[in-house]
Amino acid sequence: MTETWHNNLKTRNREDLIAAAKELFIRESFLKVNVKEICSLAGISRVTFYKHFQSIDELVFEVQIEILESMTGYVKKAASAGMSGREMLVSMLNAWIEYGIAHPGCIRFILLFDLHYEAYEAGTVLKAQYEAFIGREKEQHFLMHALETGMKDGSLLQDPEPLETAQFIFTSMMALLQKMCMSAGQDAQTGQPEIRIARRFAGILIEHLSADY
The missing domain is CATH 1.10.357.10 (Tetracycline Repressor, domain 2)
Structure with a gap:
């Protein structure tokens, strides 16, 4: 697999996490949402989450x-x-x-x-x-x-x-x-x-x- 493919996947994962978080934050308020819920909605593992965001x-x-x-x-x-x-x-x-x-x-x-x-x-x-x-x-x-x-x-x-x-x-x-x-x-x-x-x-x-x- 090419470096471009990996970079595109990395970008897509980040965008998917932001989109999932935005949906949950607006629906539930960010004070009630946790990392597990965001990863579940985005279809992305917690390991991948922490590759993009520290918290x-x-x-x-x-x-x-x-x-x-x-x-x-x-x-x-x-x-x-x-x-x-x-x-x-x-x-x-x-x-x-x-x-x-x-x-x-x-x-x-x-x-x-x-x-x-x-x-x-x-x-x-x-x-x-x-x-x-x-x-x-x-x-x-x-x-x-x-x-x-x-x-x-x-x-x-x-x-x-x-x-x-x-x-x-x-x-x-x-x-x-x-x-x-x-x-x-x-x-x-x-x-x-x-x-x-x-x-x-x-x-x-x-x-x-x-x-x-």
């Missing part, structure tokens, strides 16, 4: 990063060429809310992760790696293109600190979506008031940032 904490961090990248990627795709900066921002915020409605488990996972790992020592290496990831994401913020485009084309107000504004929007939107998803639980109708509030808040943000405000 379940490491896998939790991987899932957090995967969810954040998936969410921000989904939101970024809502902006397209030819849109004004304001139109980009409107489309992105609406897409963000739609993501929360479609993936409430992912939003709840992010909330639990943030609450748990702020209070729990997961290891300095893991935390340093995660903080480095967050630092890169803030520097290359996924909302910056819309904000900068809007300032250039005149559809959004001039902002001396666009990165600070982008981070404020992120923090505010995530807080709203987490409240929305926690309220909804398993009943989609229960969360309707929170969905309306999220949409209303997004509208207020757009109105405040618009050049004709």
